[in-house]
Amino acid sequence: MSEPTRAQSDFRAAMANLSAAVNVVTTDGPCGRAGMTVSAACSVTDAPPTLLVCVNRASRSHAVLVGNGRLCVNVLAGEHxxxxxxxxxxxxxPPAERFTDARWDLTGYGVPVLRGAAAAVLGRIRGRSELGSHSVLFVDVEQVRTQDGGGALVYFQRRFHSLGTQPAA
Structure with a gap:
C-alpha cells in the first residue's frame, strides 16, 4: 500500500472530525451470513423511504451483501x-462467531437484527454505484424498528463515543 497523498491525509483528518453514527450492517441469504461495522450510512429520502450505505469493496462482506441483496442497518446504541x-x-x-451472541434475532426477519439497537432498518438493495474503493448501496426500506433510551454510539476523532439522550445545553 502506498503512502497517502497530502490531499488524502488532509481529507482523512477532516473526516475524523465528522461525527458519524456507528452501525452494523448485516445480511443473510444464498451467499451466506455476514456483517460489518459501517459509519457511512444515511437517509436519502422518505418518499419512498431510502437509505444509502457505503461499503469498501475490499471487505470480505461486500460480495455477500451485494449477492444477497437484502440487509439490515443496525444503528448501535451507546452500549454496543x-x-x-x-x-x-x-x-x-472469527466471522462464524460474530452472531452467536443472544442479542441477535436470526430468525424473525430473514437477516440478523440486533435486539436493543437504537434502530434497525431492513431493506433491499435497489442500486449500486462505485467510486474509488467503495460501493454506494441504495436501499429500499421495507421495515423499521426503533427503540428509545439507549443513547447512541458515534465515531469521532478515530474513537468510539457513547452519547446519552440528554440534549446539549
Missing amino acids: EDLARHFAGAANL
Whole structure:
C-alpha cells in the first residue's frame, strides 16, 4: 500500500472530525451470513423511504451483501461498542462467531437484527454505484424498528463515543 497523498491525509483528518453514527450492517441469504461495522450510512429520502450505505469493496462482506441483496442497518446504541469492534475485525473474533451472541434475532426477519439497537432498518438493495474503493448501496426500506433510551454510539476523532439522550445545553 502506498503512502497517502497530502490531499488524502488532509481529507482523512477532516473526516475524523465528522461525527458519524456507528452501525452494523448485516445480511443473510444464498451467499451466506455476514456483517460489518459501517459509519457511512444515511437517509436519502422518505418518499419512498431510502437509505444509502457505503461499503469498501475490499471487505470480505461486500460480495455477500451485494449477492444477497437484502440487509439490515443496525444503528448501535451507546452500549454496543463491543459489537462495533467485533464486526470491524478489531476483536479478532472469527466471522462464524460474530452472531452467536443472544442479542441477535436470526430468525424473525430473514437477516440478523440486533435486539436493543437504537434502530434497525431492513431493506433491499435497489442500486449500486462505485467510486474509488467503495460501493454506494441504495436501499429500499421495507421495515423499521426503533427503540428509545439507549443513547447512541458515534465515531469521532478515530474513537468510539457513547452519547446519552440528554440534549446539549
